[in-house]
Amino acid sequence: MRPMLATKGTHVPTGAEWSHEVKWDGVRILAEARGSDVRLYTRNGNDATVAWPELIRSEAAARDLAVDGEVIALNDRGIPDFRMLRDRMHLRRPADVARLALETPATFMVFDLLRLDGRDLTSLPLEERRALLTGLDLGGSAWQVPASYDDGAMLFDATLQQGLEGIVSKRRSSRYRPGERSREWLKFAHRHRHSYVIGGWRPQEGTSDRLAAVLVGEQTAEGLLYRGRVGSGIGGKVSAQLAELLAPLARADSPFSDEVPRVDALGTRWVEPRIVIDVDTHGVGYTRLRQPSYQGVRHDLVAEDL
Known part of the structure; x- marks a missing residue:
């Protein structure tokens, strides 16, 4: 079975016919339990069962059921973060899986019930499936x-303030349609804009002087901590402007207080952390920026202001 999918919405719906849930930043999983046998897909x-051993030990395993949900793990800021799961998703060796299950424990956020004790529930309204x-x-x-809510606007604002990924609004009367993307389920992802300091830049592939992306950091009590690479939104004109601003600030070593991943550090031209830019990003509270997009230089701010 394939999961039912949500359509990107333009505005959060209101009215008693809608319920609203947190949009989790994790891995979509369908689970089946038949007696003591639990399989994850x-x-x-x-079949992804071997990757999540802690999830097959559940009270639900004693029932004959099928559920839909999201596997999540928390980052060091207590925020569900997909990147915490990336190292686990494709593991198959039991020793590696067991080690990472202890280091990065996962939780299965179950938001729909598709079968119970041999009965197919997909033709029932969502409200009845949720009650069961x-x-x-x-x-x-x-x-x-996870809880569902009647007030979508409230949940949208609350998840925005908490740095969560967004919300999903669902018609209470919606049937579960495997593999379909339905307008009876609407998803709303948050975007956030914050200021960061440039600590380096990377040239376009095959060139030595054409700026393609910048490496940015966050000013903290521990120094300038690396937050990721920003390339989206940097076109030809912006590239030239940033290159001109950064040229006098060149330095030999990284200005970041923590270690920059090798994949980002390789080929990077380091600069003094003076230039502040605004970045639009998907979610906050992450160690690395999610889907960052360059929004412009803050000429009214210096690094110390942050």
């Missing part, structure tokens, strides 16, 4: 049932 139908799911009482296990 990706959205493409691949809540009745399973999964609290205390690695499977959790």
